[in-house]
Amino acid sequence: MNKHGLFQGGVAVVQPIDRGMTKMLDEQDDLYTVLLEGKLAGKKVQEHEIVESINETIRPYEDYQAYLDLAKNDAIQFIFSNTTEAGIAFDPQDTLTARPQNSYPGKLTALLYERFKLGKKGFQIIPCELINHNGNTLKEIVLKYAKLWDLGQNFVDWINTDNDFYATLVDRIVPGYPKDRATDLERAWGYHDKLIVKAEPFLIFVIEGNKKLEKLLPLKDAGLNVVVTDDMQPYRNRKVSLLNGPHTTMSPIARLAGIDTVGKVMQDKDFYKFINDEMYQEIIPTVALPKKELVAYAEGVKERFENPYVNHELSSIALNSISKFKARLLPTFKRYVATNHKLPQRITLALASYLKIYGGRADFEPQDTPEVLAAFKTLVQNDDYVTAALADAKLWGEDLTQYTGLVTLVKQDLQSLDQGGARQAVQQINQKGD
Template sequence: MADYFDIKNNAEQMSVQNYARSDVINGVMHLGVGAFHRAHQAVFFDRLLAHSEGYKWGIVGVNLRAQDRPSFSQLETQKGEYILKTMSADADIEYEYIRSIVGLIDGSSTPQKVDDLMASQAIQLVTFTVTEGGYYLDENKMLMLDHPLIKEDLKGERNTLYAFLYAGLKQRSQLINGKITLLSCDNLRHNGQLLKAGLIQFLKAKNENELISWVESNVSFPCSMVDRITPQPSQQHIDDVQRRFGIADEMTVMGEDFIQWVIEDDFAGERPPLDKVGVEFVKDVEPYEEAKIRILNAGHTVMVYQAALKQLTFFDEAMQDSELKKYFRDFILQDSIPAIGQSMVDLSAYSKVIERRFSNANIGDTVERICTDGYAKFSIFVYPTLDAIFRLGGVPHKTIAGIASWFVFMNKVANGELNIPYHEPNLDKLHEFSNDESGINAFVMDSFLWKNVPSDFPDFAVHLRSAIELEQKKYP
């Protein structure tokens, strides 16, 4: 396969890994070819393909959703190739020609091709990036069997990750009986365990006992931690690449200069030698997960609604605001790090790295983007710190202040008092959190968000009510 872009005249300005796409064998299947995958996992595999033992780890990107067809179609036009623009906090800019996605399948229109690929001997690894809600698990890790999309999939439709995995794994078990690894690449802690729990429950609901036994013996579900701030694709960067290099790349993706991937060393079949390109294989991912989720993800979450109430546009502006910068540091030092406790990760040094990354004005990560999906983010990213500090005998004041800002934010948006779109997949769950006594009580006592904290620690309700009142006075 020839390269799509001719970059001979730009070779000194753009890095390109030294391999021929015609030599690459497809060994990885990725479900959901979004911007984060293209700025993260695809980059590591692009670097791996330049190694002599990396030739059989090309990626086949699979689109699962009909609404993603337009961008996927453009990626097909470009043969899976695009330019990655990396921007540091010091305004250093690098451009990379990424070519590791060597095949593309639109599973939303041709699902059988997805099954055929998953059943091929060459495919050793299936990776995917899904949102927090994409696992369809409740707070007890039970599959939401009453969810409309799960109901449809149990009848044979193709809406969720489970439907595609079910069909592909069943065909693989029947045709080649080959071991395979399913690797989650998202922000959930214990993501591999969650995937396995959801998939097994889905198979049980399908009465696929024989397939369950096969999965238990032939499929592994390693946990992983992925990290790179990747804003939504911007026309600004597309225009920059087209102007600078004279190539018609409509799929330019931009990311920060920090990139990290930590994977539990649990592969059912062959393991890609990603350690040669900076990926860490470890026995236990949890310390890395906890550091990232409780400092980076939780830091984003507790700060962003305060930034929105201040009507800031970009997240780096929050780090230039003296009040919010102090708040972030206090949240980390007073709540987040004490809640984590002992760790093999240097949490103090890590938090300084996160602060520097959050301050990167070149990223242009928007407050609007980070505000998305608060209902899931607070329960996943913020709750553990809230609970841990109370159990240590303290009061997580900074965490509670962040929670209060979300309550005030959501009500101002609902009342048309704040000019920012709020993209909330669980909007129906927020309707009862109205800005009155009953709404505040429902919010404070919500068992999905705060689990047993309200009952185990009655002071939580007192402090949260007080913090909400303070935020309301601050942003009347």
């Protein structure tokens, strides 16, 4: 937007967790490179751009006052967040006096309250975490903290009248740092960059909320594929079901089979069939959009998965897998069961694979929140680990043992994974079909 002369903005990056990369950014004068590689509209794309819009970095775990001081800056209009699906959550242990609060919504509430006390205007708040109604959920949690911390009705009114919370959907595959090619890229570009971010050229950013945002933030006018709409659900259902869903299915099963990237999954005849069948037999029939549109999108997703330039590691997809399963696969699972009165066997195998990994029965460790890891550490002590884990509503949002036959099938899948391995389990489902 700046380069098109449409905007004169900069970014203050706030590190939401104790450990992060803002110091590395500072060492590079807050510059980093975005590398786009792949196909777009049938044409090969290989291009890179240095991002120059970061003005400062804030580490609230080291200097909380610097974080609160952002409230004084009248130039700040927008707050974007991307703290993963697990990030938009309520922590009842958070307090206003904590420096900083543990949760992202807790930190945000503290900043908003500081802004309110200064008598300043509110913000345009645009969360990018991949949960449904992310803006509404974030606002609800902020208001929950306002009540918990007894911040007063005037503050609540200010939240409601002076701040806009938007729901969003980001559709772009971003594998991250290209460690396998970084040295060659740096040599070709003539500079060092420890924070190169690789992404596919495809992009759609859907924002649900007040149309005034189109003028305040002229993303579309700058040539970006951005949609501001009154209803983002059709876009979300399509993307979460047919792109994120297969990602979340392949990640645990393929890693158990020794496969480490999305591209290798799609090159493997067993796993290609498994994921293709999941798309066409378990996902597409459950999404309330025209089949022709869904098929076209699914084929486009497979092309994106096969992108030879995007070395998308399954280990990065696996971060916070339990909340991702809940957000990305469980809705499809439920719709499938309601329609077909039977269990979707590929999604169920993914669930069993997660229980194997989180139960400490894999040769790699799960990467998740301390709360989730602690929950599984307790669950594996049960004589009936599978039933106990599936019944834990804190993990899944509901008791999954209510689905007829699920406990039995997950136990069978776990036995299959333990005895014959993930590839054999995939082959058996491929042979059986639906």
